[in-house]
Amino acid sequence: MDRSEIEAKLVDLLVDELGLERDDITMEAKFEEDLDVDSLGVVELLMALEDNFDVKIPDEEAEKITTVGEAAELVSQKLNG
Amino acid sequence: MSETQERVALVTGGSRGIGRAVAELLAVRGHHVAVNYVSNQDAAEEVVAAIEGVGGIATAVQADVGDEAAVAGLVENVESTLGPVAVLINNAGITRDDLILRMKPDAWDQVIATNLRSVYLCSKAVMRGMLRARWGRIVSLSSVAGVYGNAGQANYSAAKAGIIGLTKALSKEVGSRGITVNAVAPGFIATDMTAALGEAAADAVVDKITLGRLGSPQEVAAAVGYLASDDASYITGQTIVVDGGLTL
Numbered sequence: 001m002d003r004s005e006i007e008a009k010l011v012d013l014l015v016d017e018l019g020l021e022r023d024d025i026t027m028e029a030k031f032e033e034d035l036d037v038d039s040l041g042v043v044e045l046l047m048a049l050e051d052n053f054d055v056k057i058p059d060e061e062a063e064k065i066t067t068v069g070e071a072a073e074l075v076s077q078k079l080n081g
Numbered sequence: 082m083s084e085t086q087e088r089v090a091l092v093t094g095g096s097r098g099i100g101r102a103v104a105e106l107l108a109v110r111g112h113h114v115a116v117n118y119v120s121n122q123d124a125a126e127e128v129v130a131a132i133e134g135v136g137g138i139a140t141a142v143q144a145d146v147g148d149e150a151a152v153a154g155l156v157e158n159v160e161s162t163l164g165p166v167a168v169l170i171n172n173a174g175i176t177r178d179d180l181i182l183r184m185k186p187d188a189w190d191q192v193i194a195t196n197l198r199s200v201y202l203c204s205k206a207v208m209r210g211m212l213r214a215r216w217g218r219i220v221s222l223s224s225v226a227g228v229y230g231n232a233g234q235a236n237y238s239a240a241k242a243g244i245i246g247l248t249k250a251l252s253k254e255v256g257s258r259g260i261t262v263n264a265v266a267p268g269f270i271a272t273d274m275t276a277a278l279g280e281a282a283a284d285a286v287v288d289k290i291t292l293g294r295l296g297s298p299q300e301v302a303a304a305v306g307y308l309a310s311d312d313a314s315y316i317t318g319q320t321i322v323v324d325g326g327l328t329l
Binding site for chain 2 (some may be wrong): 043044
């Protein structure tokens, strides 16, 4: 899966799972500050990423995620090594 | 009471006493009950047989709930065989009573591990499933010892008071996701744990109980079962004291 596919699927998840507005989502957007996703919401997003991309995201790596782009990058690393 | 529900319920320390009564009540309500035990497999199998005897569904699952790896294995096992845990009853508990002057660190550590650390470990282990479901019930057994303190039970009282704080904090963390977290604090209930105190001690306590008698495990289970039901959807972070008026 290439980066643009990952990003598109990630945006879909943010809309479907966290109820975000599609127009607000950019790769630079910070979850907590810009998108008003609370810390539990970020945990839920990572769970959704694990389920939908079939990857394992360890807590230590999950804690570092602050922006949408970082989440996409992490998934990309997990999928493509 | 609510209609029958085929939810998966995990009851820690479910082989006897209050845990057994809760397991039986939840099974009657239609839940698939995982009856956790640490050492007494026969007693756990007996609970399972009793539940199956009245048409319920139950499985006995061994694990020391104070141990991180054991809890991870326990929840994995239950979730792969029965499904995600929707109702968690943190009931497992032990006593190692002594005056603090004589209390060995081991007696402190074991009681904190089995009675309090277990609540953290089990709640954490089932949380992903509850978040996914956007529904969950966690009910933990505290004690009047945790509310008022019992001489000779500094370790037990600390653990049981800790459960009340954990309950309040966790309820705030997950309340927005349809998960409620509550505690029940029993007084003197007729179980193996209180029988160990001896008849003289029980008689002395009964004099102080407003209702004039010890409680039964079923009377505690009724409160636990209520908090675990849909009916209790607007109650969270609370500790319900079930002590026959002992601490009024």
